[in-house]
């Protein structure tokens with residue numbers, strides 16, 4: 177699977193809720209696990225592979241001992257607490273990393289690939305990845321969450337990425 181880059185309008189669309197029974201989700205998530213590994217990401221949202229559906233994959237082996245790549249489907253953040261600043265990057269915005277302020281702890285509801293429902297409070301790196309990926313499902317990128325001055329300094333790089341991406345549109 178090819179990861180689409182900044183400038184591709186699919187990254188700005190709001191993803192549609194997933195019907196686990198009917199959307200070919202099993203095969204898609206398996207392919208996304210491979211792509212995430214190959215590209216060295218800890219998370220990958222469906223819109224990043226041009227699938228505008230509300231799910232993402234996260235490599236839990238990078239978060240917990242014994243964790244595995246996991247698909248998180250139809251996630252909703254229902255509560256947040258605290259604040260932390262962490263440097264983020266994104267496979268769709270290569271070679272750019274910036275500090276992003278987000279809540280430290282979130283309560284999130286989602287389904288897994290088998291349709292089981294979860295309602296969990298999470299924090300640390302896991303909460304950080306969830307928030308970054310859920311942003312993707314809403315058409316939001318981490319560069320939207322940095323200050324206007326910093327974003328201005330990135331304009332040239334961003335324009336370059338968008339120009340390269342335009343050959344695929």
Ligand SMILES: [Zn+2]
Nearest residue numbers: 265266267268
């Ligand atoms: Zn991203």
